[in-house]
Amino acid sequence: MKRIASLLCLLCVAWHVALAAPSPSEKLDLDATVLPSVLPGEFEPVQFAVRVSNHGMFPMKVDLVYQEYRRNQVKLRMTRSAFLTPGSSTVLRFYRVESGSFGNPDFQVYVNGKYLDSPFAGLQMASLYKRSNNTLSSILVGGGLPVELVEYVSFPDRRLVMASPIPLSQWSEDPKDYFSWQGHEIWLSPKDVLPDGVKRALLEWVRAGGQLVYVYLADDPWPEELPGRLPGEHIQKLGLGRVVHFRMFAFGNKAGLNYRTFLEKWKELNETHPNPKGKKVSPGEEFMTHSPEFLEAMRTPSIQSVYGSYHGAWQIFGLFEPKVPLTLLLVMMILFSVLVFPLSHWYYRRKGNVLMLLVSTPACSFLFCLLILLVITFSDGWRIRTSTMGITYLDQAERLAVTEAHLSLLAPYVPTSDFQFDREDRLSIHLDHANEETIVLADQPGQCLHPRIVTPRRPLNLHTKRLEHRGERLRVIEVDGGLEVVNGLGAEVEALCLVRENGERLVAPLPIPAGGRARLVPALEWKPKQLPDGTMESDIVGTNPNDHWIDQMLSLCSNSCRVEEANRSLDVDKLFASLPKSCDGFQNMFCAVLRKPVFYSPGFQGKMADNTQIVFGPWKAE
Amino acid sequence: MRFTSDSLNPVFLKEIRQMFRNRSVLILTSLLLIGEIAMLLIVRFFADDIGDSDELGQICFIIQMAAISLVILLMTGFVQCSNFAKERQNMDLDYSRLSVLTPFTIVCGKVLTSVAMIAFIFSMCLPFMFIAYFLGGISIMEICSIVLALMPVYFLISLVSVLLGATGMKSAETLTVLLGAPSLLGLGVNLAIYSSGWRHSRHLSYILRIEFGILLVAGLFFAWSIGVLTQRKANTMFWSRVYILLIAVLGPVLFLLSRLACWPFTHQTPYFVYFFLGNPMTESYIQLCVWVIVWTACVLLVVAGSLGERMEPGPRVMAERPRNRFLRLLHFLCSSGRAGALVLGWLLFLPVFLSLVCGLADWSSESIIWLLATLPLYLLFYAQASAILVRYFPSLGWAAVVIVIGVFVVFPVLCIALCPFESNASERIWLLTTPFGLELGDPTRSVAVSAVLAIVSGCWLLPYYCDNLRRHLYEEVPPPPVLHKEEQK
Known part of the structure; x- marks a missing residue:
């Protein structure tokens, strides 16, 4: 016995020492960088990519753990792993599960199973889980298009306009990275020069249901190869999505003003001469003097929230909760109640051994639990x-x-x-x-x-x-x-x-x-x-x-x-x-x-x- | 199979037979079963009108637990306490006087009866709970966790009933229900909600800590019940002191063990540690506070208990001493007698005091920690002052405590209340001998004043402590004469 105890003590000490000793991984030089995302981090599903590089001399297994907490408990945990040989690097992508926002996010890195202090720089975790309340389709503006202009134009619809945080040259060449933007739009300027890979990825995204809009401003020449019903309008259907070209015809434009000057003029006019009919016309509506048909055609149909309602259309294809055979169970329970107490009590009291109730009641109870289980199993199945x-x-x-x-x-x-x-x-x-x-x-x-x-x-x-x-x-x-x-x-x-x-x-x-x-x-x-x-x-x-x-x-x-x-x-x-x-x-x-x-x-x-x-x-x- | 074996507790056998013959118990059990059937009938025929069918099982389970809790409160709290109190009031029925059964056996028998009745009730309702699970809205884990979370509360109620019953008070049963109902309602419901995953995430570690706390209190009630049943002039305080000493010693040991176990896991706390003690990396200060509170409570219990004890241990206590010197020392600390209690109080308090003084607590803030340090010091001072009085005026007895409290607490407070001083400084001087005069912003001074009072009075009694200890360790006394049953009566 003493030997076993000593052996256990020795093992315990060895375990502690082994865990406390610095492992080779700690000497390795790991570089983890969160890659810039095309989409701002305020939309669901959150997606981000991390490039991990091993600059050290030993191979390492890197585990990235993304966690979200609610009331100090981890509610969502996503892991991505990679094995890195010396000098190698790889990109690990995270797509956050859509299940509502849990709370505080946290990002951890483990090298060969050992926690490493977060090596990330510039990763704003707070921005990773923000959810947009905007139910309408949103607009992502990239390239040289002024965001103020798009905000201005989208005002009547109150669509959310976001500017991409990175330049077009850094946009992803993988169409999957744009997939979460399905049901929304990307607006660009015709002057923007897209890398071939990005262009290809965007067109695939369009085929999958996206809408790419090129906005021509006053000084942008209209390409002659794009005919339309009206000058300055062209809609090209591509797969499930569309590529839209349109020029902003506005009275400001007609008057030879650019949109900034127009906005100032409009505000001034609105303040000094309010509309006597009380009709509120937004500057965007004034600015976009296109045909209603064109405006309707280029409107992006937004995806209905799949989980907006429990009884949504998808639920029809789901499985239903099985019904409990309550009548049968009720009869069984009446039988149990009679058996377990009045009958047993009467019997054991007659026998002069009421203490047996302490054994017979749990036994009877377990028996009936088994019976209930059998009834339910026969009713619902066990598969x-x-x-x-x-x-x-x-x-x-x-x-x-x-x-x-x-x-x-x-x-x-x-x-x-x-x-x-x-x-x-x-x-x-x-x-x-x-x-x-x-x-x-x-x-x-x-x-x-x-x-x-x-x-x-x-x-x-x-x-x-x-x-x-x-x-x-x-x-x-x-x-x-x-x-x-x-x-x-x-x-x-x-x-x-x-x-x-x-x-x-x-x-x-x-x-x-x-x-x-x-x-x-x-x-x-x-x-x-x-x-x-x-x-x-x-x-x-x-x-x-x-x-x-x-x-x-x-x-x-x-x-x-x-x-x-x-x-x-x-x-x-x-x-x-x-x-x-x-x-x-x-x-x-x-x-x-x-x-x-x-x-x-x-x-x-x-x-x-x-x-x-x-x-x-x-x-x-x- | 007949429960007539000698191996079973005789009090348990007698009590359980009595319970199953008791009309109230039979009515309560029948009503519970009828209620369960009625609930199922309602679910069967009016389920659509109840509301959200997703939560049907949850609603049923809540109703079941409420009914079960009420029945247990009445059965183990009211009926059992009433029976025990009647036994204690009637000399011809009191087991502690009629038989040679030890108080430990009697209390064990009573508690076992309560546990058996709780198990009986739950086993009777088990199929209904099972149906509630199948009705949906609650998982097996939730059912188990709620039942387990409520068990210590039921256990506490049964121990309160045993303790109050042991005192033989006339309205003990009413008092039990009055004490048990709020604890069930408040503590039980809170525990149930916390242990379920309905509205909060499961904080099992917190639940376990609360449960642990309840069990600690229940254990103290158990020890007190034995003390109440023990004959006068015998070693009445022994079990409660042993229990308090164990809690005080095991608490920090557990705390240290948990820290030691977490040492290699600088960032990954092992699940079992989190399960039992929470995250030691983030909650070490809270844990320290908790254990300081537990320790201070132990000191307060020991010192407060000493106020009612005799100055010298009786011949029965001396005769019970073990032969081993070290065990005799422990026996001295745990046995009835004021000297042992006060020495134990000092011994328990010193580690807390030293750890606090050595900077474990945040003295700069208005923390509760410093208050915990001063309260035992004041109590030690009052207990020692009353012991000094009794030493010089042995006829005073309980009056010494009254005089000390009157002079050092009531009188200064009354003086301040009747003739308020203009300056705060004068008020504080008058209130120096009471815990009320402490300035919140300056804990160091308050601790210093209370420590001086306690140490001075302790030094005065030092010869008395030493003499008692020497006699307990070395003096041999003849065993007391064994009394016959008739003489005991």
């Missing part, structure tokens, strides 16, 4: 159920895929394995039913979400967004006056619809296996059916072209979704019938329904997984 719904815009020509997906999970117990997401997935988490445990997002091998976030028997809802280059495609071949398709989407297509320029809808009569070929036939006219409860199915609804593409698709899908009790089913025929003749940037449109998550990470792959993937985009016959 983890998942349901995912993804909507993907696939630009086959540009090999670009933009995906938004809703993932829902219902587990009778806390799962043991992590939720696996791709490194590029932008996650949002519903905190309504999520456990108040810390959201831990590690990056090995991809992004891992800790399963403790699940509250048993309550649906957990996650949302992911993704922008990536993909090689999947749907080949459309003209054969004998008809159309045939070759499924190159990588999974079986359950249903497929092609909308032609003339509005004709062609559908695949049978599911098309991966790599399979099928001839398309004209779709039958859809008619409302009678539902099991006797009511008639709701009619097809049109989409609002001013809505963002994801909102349009979501509206179509939710309208085509039937919900009966805890089950939901997508009426594919109705969905196809409601497809518009043309979508934002293209005339010929295809829509495929898959039962496999091809373009998004399903997160958790349970045995009872119900995946629906809708892929749409332009098509061109070969």
Whole structure:
């Protein structure tokens, strides 16, 4: 015994000494720099990149930890790791999980597991979690365009105008870095010289739904290759987004004044001669004397807040909370109550051994707990159920895929394995039913979400967004006056619809296996059916072209979704019938329904997984 | 299986039988079960009208806990205290007089009965809690943490009931309920909310510290209950002093151990340390304050307890002394007798005092720490002054304490109240012998004055302390005659 105690003491001392001794990592020279961000840090989701460089002589494993606290407890923890050989460097990117703001952020660096005093300079952590309350689309101004002018013009809409904190030459060449700006606009001056990589990235961002606006001031020459309905207006549709060119025609401009002089004049005029009708006209409205059609056309449709409301459109695709068989439980509890006290008490008192109540009551109680568990298990099942719904815009020509997906999970117990997401997935988490445990997002091998976030028997809802280059495609071949398709989407297509320029809808009569070929036939006219409860199915609804593409698709899908009790089913025929003749940037449109998550990470792959993937985009016959 | 084994506590056996035959207990238990069924019925038929169905389980659980707490308060607080008080009032029923059972066994039996009844109630409600979990809005962890957070409060209530019952007061049961209800309402509800994740994040470390504090107080009540049941002129203070000494010694040891364990983790506090003691890097000062408060409370308890004790330990105490000299020294400190109590008070106070003087506390600010240093000093002074009086006038007894308090506290305060002085300086001179005259802005002077008073009176009594200690360590006394039961009656 004494020997074991001595050994333990020795081990303890050795452990302390080993931990206290300076490790080689402390002698290493680590340089960590937060890279400048194109977007100001006041918008969600926060994203920032850190370049870590090893200038030392030893290899090192660097762990960057981003944490947010609430009431002194870490509520969000994101880690990124890198192994650096001497002289090497790498960039680690953080995308903050969208789940509301938790509070004080903190950034820590560990080298070979040992904490290092923060080597960052100029990183304002307070700016990393600010959330904009602006629900309208916002404008990011870059290059040589005066911010005051844009603020001035955007005044009627009260849109938030932000200036990029870095010059255009330092803008990112990765389209993913602009992805969080979806639903907003970037305004530039035609004089701005964009590096090729930046230009390419911005155009991809436009294809994914962004809007790039070039503003021509009085002295900017209008390029002749840009025709428009009116002089000084040009809108080019590109994928799901637009590139807009417009010149600011204003009475100030007509009068030969620049906007600053105009503003002063306008203020002076407004003060000395207030509008007698009381109508408040902003200087921006005065300044932008464009046609209303043009102004309406260039208005960016803002994305509806996915988690603005719990009962949002996405929730239709989520899982429902199981119902408890209360009547049965009530009967059981009445039986338990009679058994556990009056009956047992009477029996043991008759036997003269009332002390047995101290044993029989807990035993009976545990037995009934087991029975309750069995009843609930038989009622709900003991398997983890998942349901995912993804909507993907696939630009086959540009090999670009933009995906938004809703993932829902219902587990009778806390799962043991992590939720696996791709490194590029932008996650949002519903905190309504999520456990108040810390959201831990590690990056090995991809992004891992800790399963403790699940509250048993309550649906957990996650949302992911993704922008990536993909090689999947749907080949459309003209054969004998008809159309045939070759499924190159990588999974079986359950249903497929092609909308032609003339509005004709062609559908695949049978599911098309991966790599399979099928001839398309004209779709039958859809008619409302009678539902099991006797009511008639709701009619097809049109989409609002001013809505963002994801909102349009979501509206179509939710309208085509039937919900009966805890089950939901997508009426594919109705969905196809409601497809518009043309979508934002293209005339010929295809829509495929898959039962496999091809373009998004399903997160958790349970045995009872119900995946629906809708892929749409332009098509061109070969 | 029959509970007639001799290994079980006889008081527990008798009490538990009595509880299950008690009509009030039967009615309370039946009402609790009926209430639970009624709640389920309401949920079954009116769930849609209750409101947010997401929180249904949470609402049910809160109602259940309220009902259970009420039943436990009435059962262990009211019924048990009433039974015990009646036993103590009736000489023919009092176990401490009728049997050879030690006070420790009797108190243990009573406490065990309370614990068994609490477990019985909870086991009876367990399936209903389980259903509440399935109704949603509350997790198993939350249910467990709330139940565990409330357990020490229930335990405290049962110990209050045992202590008040042991005194044999006529309205002991009412007093128990009066003391228990607010503690359940206030402390219990706070603990429950804090331990749940509903509105606050789980601060388990804070919860555990509060629970630890409650258990410390409960332990003191346990020791006092034994003291109350112990016969007069016996070593009544022994268990409470041992308990206080243990708390005072183990507190700093735990504190030091936690600091030692955190030493290699300069930035990463190990989870278990945070779990038990909070973050020592950021909370070391708070922890120091807490332990100084605990230690000062120990000193105050020991010194205040000494005011009612005899000057010399009785022959029973002397006969109980162990043979080992070191153990005799500990026995001297823990046994009844004013000398031992005052020496223990000084011994406990000196480390606190020295640590504070050596700069651990922030003396420049108006901190509570310096007040904690002066209060025990004043109390030591009063206790020693009364001991000096009793030493020269042995017939005074309790009156000595009254005289000392009257002369050094009441008289100066009355003088100041009746004839107010014009200058603050004169007032402070009059109030020098009371803790009320201390100037908040100058803690050093206040501590100096109180220390001088305590040290001077301590020096006066030094021969008395030494003589008592010498006699306790070396003097051999014949064992006291064993009394028969009839004589004890």
